[in-house]
Amino acid sequence: MRATIHSLRKMKQDGTPISVLTCYDYTSAKILDSAGIPVLLVGDSLGMVVHGFESTLPVTLEMMLMHGQAVARGAKSALIVLDLPFATYSAADVSLSLKNAARGLAEGGAQAVKIEGGARIAPVVNALVASGIPVMGHIGLTPQSIHQIGGYRVQGKDEPGRRRLLADALELESAGAFAVVLELVPDDLAQQITQRLKIPTIGIGAGPHCDGQVQVFHDVFGLYEDFVPKHTRRYTEGANAIRDAAKQFKKDVEARKFP
Numbered sequence: 001m002r003a004t005i006h007s008l009r010k011m012k013q014d015g016t017p018i019s020v021l022t023c024y025d026y027t028s029a030k031i032l033d034s035a036g037i038p039v040l041l042v043g044d045s046l047g048m049v050v051h052g053f054e055s056t057l058p059v060t061l062e063m064m065l066m067h068g069q070a071v072a073r074g075a076k077s078a079l080i081v082l083d084l085p086f087a088t089y090s091a092a093d094v095s096l097s098l099k100n101a102a103r104g105l106a107e108g109g110a111q112a113v114k115i116e117g118g119a120r121i122a123p124v125v126n127a128l129v130a131s132g133i134p135v136m137g138h139i140g141l142t143p144q145s146i147h148q149i150g151g152y153r154v155q156g157k158d159e160p161g162r163r164r165l166l167a168d169a170l171e172l173e174s175a176g177a178f179a180v181v182l183e184l185v186p187d188d189l190a191q192q193i194t195q196r197l198k199i200p201t202i203g204i205g206a207g208p209h210c211d212g213q214v215q216v217f218h219d220v221f222g223l224y225e226d227f228v229p230k231h232t233r234r235y236t237e238g239a240n241a242i243r244d245a246a247k248q249f250k251k252d253v254e255a256r257k258f259p
């Protein structure tokens, strides 16, 4: 049976930590699904780790839909959450946001969408949820606003910032979000938000007190070498393993040992 937004809420109530990994293709989805990962996020981080862009900003809805479809073909048990990319949603145009989010479910194979921002996008969350589209929020460091934020750094370090993030989290919950990602938020603030919310918090660089943890596939499997975030733990050195295997393949071909 597929994980649902309700089973995630139950996991929070039961104190069962929620594991979330990003996923962008069929083969990886099959592997992660068979490993029992309950939530796969088709994250717009694919802009960097799959397509080699410098940020998530050039990612289009069409790209997200194509990757979502591939993940959906591979994952039969995980809840699939699809990121709505930059400038495809906004409180200034709720009907466009609704149209794009609906495509995420109707065409992208997802059961939910994720959007970045707090109070400012609460009207969008409200409208999507009212139309039957489950929404995961995302606050703290929101990569789609990187030029406004001015760099990839911890958010909510001063008192006004902390108050704003707590208020954002509460607004997202009131608007109907089923979970909220906390990215690069101080541990104690993430703990406070987690205690205040009934919906699960999913941390990335937000310490151990969140209800769940999300990591980027290419980071935890040691595949992405351009940049290694401080909050990542590499569970395998995938790039090295593939490079060594590729060298061995070349050697065997050159020595006529393969085939």
Ligand code: KIV
Residues within 6 Å of the ligand: 022, 041, 042, 043, 044, 045, 046, 083, 181, 183, 204, 214, 216
């Ligand atoms: O796109 C992504 O991978 C994300 C996670 C970092 C939460 O949004």
